[in-house]
Amino acid sequence: MIIGVPKEIKNNENRVGVTPAGVIELIRNGHSVYVQATAGEGSGFSDEKYTKAGATILPTIEEVYATAEMIIKVKEPIASEYNLIKEDQLLFTYFHFxxxxxxxxxxIERKAVCLAYETVERPDRSLPLLVPMSEVAGRMSIQEGAKYLEKPLKGRGILLGGVPGVRPAKVLVLGGGVVGTNAAKMAAGLGADVTILDTNLARLRYLDDIMPANVNTMMSNEYTIRELIPSHDLIIGAVLIPGAKAPNLITRDMLKDMKPGTVLVDVAVDQGGCIETCKPTTHEDPTFIIDDVVHYCVANMPGAVPYTSTQALTNATLPYAIQLANKGWKQACADSNELKLGLNVVNGKVVYKGVAEAFNLEYTPVDSIL
Known part of the structure; x- marks a missing residue:
């Protein structure tokens, strides 16, 4: 198969879809890899490294899309890329439709085959291609939250871990999945007073067992959230419903109950956000303030640490990419239920129920196209 790796052009997105190590493995399996010039530079991988790995460097994004049967990316295509996508072309990337x-x-209009990283799902309901970036984003949410709690950045002026004789910051984590667990670990490690909420009692029992003593667990519901937000300094939105829009757990009217300078970090913003007042921001302009509450809503948080993120992502995506390239998308998805669940839009049809329901579109069962 002919595989294309374009340069990411979303604002301040420095990751790349495949590392040179990944290129070597794809070529060993008999495939051709075409990488756009400078695509890997933001992650620390020069064109020379890709050439040594066996890839062919193409000068423009147009040539990469025109040449490739399968495109491997990191982020969803943006408007300037739409017309480059060909009918039947396989796009393997995060979409967050x-x-x-x-x-x-x-x-739908381009009639592409869109296989989304975020809905590839194992039998245990885990999301193997979302996990590495969720780990990065969860840990980064605390780094960024701690920074924006500083007074010059309009935060409360509170040190996350406090010092002897002064209480630490109180951190509220909404969601006990991969993002929430990593956020809680980081916040606890810095000495914060952490509370993590989830609706799954079994998950809360597990977190209660593994977390240090400065992490408390509570059942998530609107009453509990309203009770907790006035006393917390940093609130992390870490809720995920695979392939569907995140629910609003923090509503507009709740902001008035928060202390001035409270910081909200909505990691779920690329799935619509779990904080009603959040809208996607960029690394260039990451925050905005409503009712004296600082909102950090960067939609590609791991893009700020591309060297780590790109390697972590390729570690997870490469085995699936090899399956798709070796067998073709249709056979690979027929053979692997994990990959089949990744299909969202195929040849003009919406084949993932959560996407169809989000926009009242006609839903086509994926089995009918395999």
Whole structure:
């Protein structure tokens, strides 16, 4: 198969879809890899490294899309890429369709085969291609939250871990999945007073067993959230419903109950966000303030640490990419239920129920196209 790796052009996105190590493995399996010039530079991988790995460097994004049968990316295509996508072309990347209707309609119109990292799902309901970036984003949410709690950045002026004789910051984590667990670990490690909420009692029991003594667990519901937000300094939104829009757990009216300078970090923003007042921001302009509450809503948080993120992502995606390239997408998805669940839009049809429901579109069962 002919595989293309374009340069990411989303604002301040420095990751790349495949590392040179990944290129070597794809070529060993008999495939050709075409990488756009400078695609890996932001992650620390020069064109020379890709050439040594066996890839062919193409000068423009147009040539990469025109040449490739399968495109491996990191982030969803943006508007300037839509017309480059060909009918039947396989796109293997994060899409987060349910949070952005224009992208969904564009991919339907282009009749591409869109296999989304975020909905590839194992039998145990885990999301193997979302996990590495969720780990990065969860840990980063505390780094960024701690920074924006500083007074010059309009935060409360509180040190996350406190010092002897002064209490630490109170951190509230909404969601006990991969993002929430990593956020809680980082916050606890810095000495914060952490509370993590989830609706799954079994998960809360597990977290209660593994977390240090400065992490408390509570059942998540609106009453509990309203009770806790006035006393917390940093609130992390870490809720995920695979392939669907995240629910609003923090509503607009709750902001008035928060202390001035409270910081909200919505890691779920690329799935629509779990904080009603959040809207996607960029690393260039990451925050905004509503009712004296600082909102950090960067939609590609791991893009700020691309060297770590790109390697972590390729570690997870490469085995699936090899399956798709070796067998072709249709056979690979027929053979692997994990990959089949990754299909969202295929040849103009929406085949993932969460996406169809988000925009009231016609749903086509995926088995009918395999």
């Amino acid at each position: 349910a949070s952005y209707e224009p992208l969904t309609h564009a991919m």
